[in-house]
Amino acid sequence: MYYFDLVAFPLYFRGYGEYMVEKVGDVWTWYDSITNITKAVLPVQEHLNYPIGRQTWDIKDPVCGQESGKRQLTLSPCTAGEFTCTDGTCISFARRCDLKFDCGDKTDESFCDIVNFPGDYRSKLPPRPVSDLSLPISVNVSMDTINIDTTTMLISVSYNLRMTWFDNRLTYNNLKALTRLNTVSLDQVEQLWRPNVGFINTDDIQHTVVDQGAVTTIIREHPHFVRDLSNPYEVEVYRGDTNPVSTTRKYSTVFTCNFDLVLYPFDIQTCSMQLQIQSASSEYLIFNSNDSYAQYLGQKFLIEYGIGLIDLQVDNAMQYSEMKVRIELIRRYGYAMLNIYIPSLTLLIISYVTLFFRPTIFEVRVMTALTALLVLATLFTQVSTSLPKTSYFKMVDIWLLFCIVLIFFIIIFHTIIDFHVDYSNTGAPLSSKGWVGTSQRSSGSNIVKVTPVGGNTKSGDEDMNNLSINFLKVRFDAKFYINLSKLTMFLVFFVFNITYWGTLAVGSGLVYYY
Numbered sequence: 001m002y003y004f005d006l007v008a009f010p011l012y013f014r015g016y017g018e019y020m021v022e023k024v025g026d027v028w029t030w031y032d033s034i035t036n037i038t039k040a041v042l043p044v045q046e047h048l049n050y051p052i053g054r055q056t057w058d059i060k061d062p063v064c065g066q067e068s069g070k071r072q073l074t075l076s077p078c079t080a081g082e083f084t085c086t087d088g089t090c091i092s093f094a095r096r097c098d099l100k101f102d103c104g105d106k107t108d109e110s111f112c113d114i115v116n117f118p119g120d121y122r123s124k125l126p127p128r129p130v131s132d133l134s135l136p137i138s139v140n141v142s143m144d145t146i147n148i149d150t151t152t153m154l155i156s157v158s159y160n161l162r163m164t165w166f167d168n169r170l171t172y173n174n175l176k177a178l179t180r181l182n183t184v185s186l187d188q189v190e191q192l193w194r195p196n197v198g199f200i201n202t203d204d205i206q207h208t209v210v211d212q213g214a215v216t217t218i219i220r221e222h223p224h225f226v227r228d229l230s231n232p233y234e235v236e237v238y239r240g241d242t243n244p245v246s247t248t249r250k251y252s253t254v255f256t257c258n259f260d261l262v263l264y265p266f267d268i269q270t271c272s273m274q275l276q277i278q279s280a281s282s283e284y285l286i287f288n289s290n291d292s293y294a295q296y297l298g299q300k301f302l303i304e305y306g307i308g309l310i311d312l313q314v315d316n317a318m319q320y321s322e323m324k325v326r327i328e329l330i331r332r333y334g335y336a337m338l339n340i341y342i343p344s345l346t347l348l349i350i351s352y353v354t355l356f357f358r359p360t361i362f363e364v365r366v367m368t369a370l371t372a373l374l375v376l377a378t379l380f381t382q383v384s385t386s387l388p389k390t391s392y393f394k395m396v397d398i399w400l401l402f403c404i405v406l407i408f409f410i411i412i413f414h415t416i417i418d419f420h421v422d423y424s425n426t427g428a429p430l431s432s433k434g435w436v437g438t439s440q441r442s443s444g445s446n447i448v449k450v451t452p453v454g455g456n457t458k459s460g461d462e463d464m465n466n467l468s469i470n471f472l473k474v475r476f477d478a479k480f481y482i483n484l485s486k487l488t489m490f491l492v493f494f495v496f497n498i499t500y501w502g503t504l505a506v507g508s509g510l511v512y513y514y
Contacts, residue, residue: 004075013051013075021051021075030057039063040073051075053088054107054232064230072232083108083234093236097174098181111233114218115188116171123193126280127167130241134316136288137195138164139275141312141325143296148257148271148305148329151388155257155271155327161208162248163195164219164291168241175220175238179246182218189216194247195285200274200322201256207278214249261387264394265336266508268308273325286321289314294325305329308512330509340383340396344403347372348493351407354414355485359478362418366411373407376400395504402496406489413485420478 004013004021012022018034028042028051040057054074059066078090085091085103095102097112127135140162147156175182184192189210198207210216222242228235257271277285294312301307308328315322351372354365380400387394393401504510 037061052077053084054086074232113188114172114182114184117191118169121169123191126193126284127169134284134286135165136286138288138291139323141294145298150259153257153259153388154254156254158252160248160250162246164244164246166241166244170240172218172238172243173235175218175243177220179217179219184216195277196279198276198278199253200276202253206253210247214247216247219244219246261390261394262392263508264396265331265333266504266510267331268509269329271327271329275323277321281319282316282321286316287314287323305331330512344376344379344400347376348403348406351410352489359417359421365414369407369411376404410489417478417481420481
């Protein structure tokens with residue numbers, strides 16, 4: 001009924017059925033050759049020798065459910081797969097609505113609305129699948145930048161959020177294989193139903209928005225279509241239940257994150273972006289865990305952290321479906337090593353070296369250790385102010401407190417050593433057998449006690465008591481305490497470091513490999 005042959009003499013168009021188009025006087029007449037009833041007329045124009053193309057006809061007799069009046073009708077010389085320009089020329093249908101003019105009259109970029117809304121469409125009601133199950137919504141998160149503030153425990157993320165769903169109530173016109181050419185106009189987007197997803201772990205109430213910054217497209221996943229011959233612009237109609245709607249928008253959101261700083265500065269934090277569908281409960285809308293994913297496209301190494309694993313978890317068992325994008329953050333401990341551990345270790349070594357100073361210079365030994373202690377206390381205060389206030393000890397606190405306590409005990413040992421140093425003869429040398437006491441010295445002469453050979457001036461018990469007293473004097477003199485302090489401080493430092501770094505080697509960023 002809609003194919004015509006061109007007959008040259010006389011000039012007219014003959015249909016396969018009863019219809020004919022013929023020039024009668026100064027008008028083109030479309031009539032029924034059997035009943036001889038005129039269906040429509042088209043006035044002849046100077047620039048139009050043939051009624052070819054998209055023209056405005058005046059319908060005289062109701063046809064195809066159309067009442068009398070002016071209607072646009074297309075008489076096309078084009079073949080299947082071609083689009084008819086208004087002037088009757090033909091172009092490939094793939095070049096229709098491709099954001100550049102291909103027709104001479106530029107009509108190939110007219111009437112490019114993609115979405116067809118049925119009369120009973122309601123934008124506030126979510127689509128219902130034929131199976132009457134919950135509608136799955138796919139969410140893709142592509143993060144560009146991540147900024148972390150440890151002090152305030154906040155993570156700022158700049159990302160593109162893409163949501164995809166099917167709406168079986170709609171049909172679409174002229175979908176292209178290239179998705180960006182299937183962009184829905186903002187006027188039609190405002191008529192669409194769109195899922196509302198809220199960002200849960202934020203300081204204020206935030207959710208997805210569809211504005212001029214959002215791009216809504218139709219993805220052609222199924223190539224099947226039907227031609228709508230009732231439309232003068234020759235559209236190819238695609239189904240809505242096989243070709244999804246997708247909306248993408250860039251967001252910059254500040255999420256809260258509970259940092260566990262026990263292992264600081266070798267800690268591994270796990271922060272999350274919590275999303276929740278707020279348009280309807282999980283009986284109607286759920287997250288599609290199979291087609292959803294999260295990825296990070298920015299620099300892997302940030303100023304303070306390195307980006308570890310990125311994963312996505314979906315919980316559709318709750319009243320409102322929730323999704324959690326987890327971001328693993330591994331702290332880069334180079335700054336802490338250079339500004340905390342190495343300086344504190346240096347101060348600790350300096351304090352330990354004071355145990356090798358001459359015992360007689362008590363002021364130098366103590367002042368050196370006290371200075372190191374004061375510097376460590378200042379360093380401890382600076383580190384504490386740069387981190388959140390916590391009720392628990394962090395590993396850096398344990399390290400600095402250990403250094404402070406160790407230096408404190410070094411000062412205690414200096415005091416004990418000084419108590420056992422004899423200052424009655426200043427400058428007395430330290431022999432290989434111990435300090436030479438001045439009680440056995442006199443001015444210019446030595447006192448030597450002579451005992452007769454074989455003589456026994458004291459009883460055996462008295463000799464044993466004297467030996468015990470002499471043994472105690474030799475054991476607990478200044479040299480003994482010096483050696484004891486050196487050995488004790490070294491062993492304490494060695495045992496602590498084995499325990500400290502061994503603890504960090506398990507479950508911390510100290511041995512994390514990217």
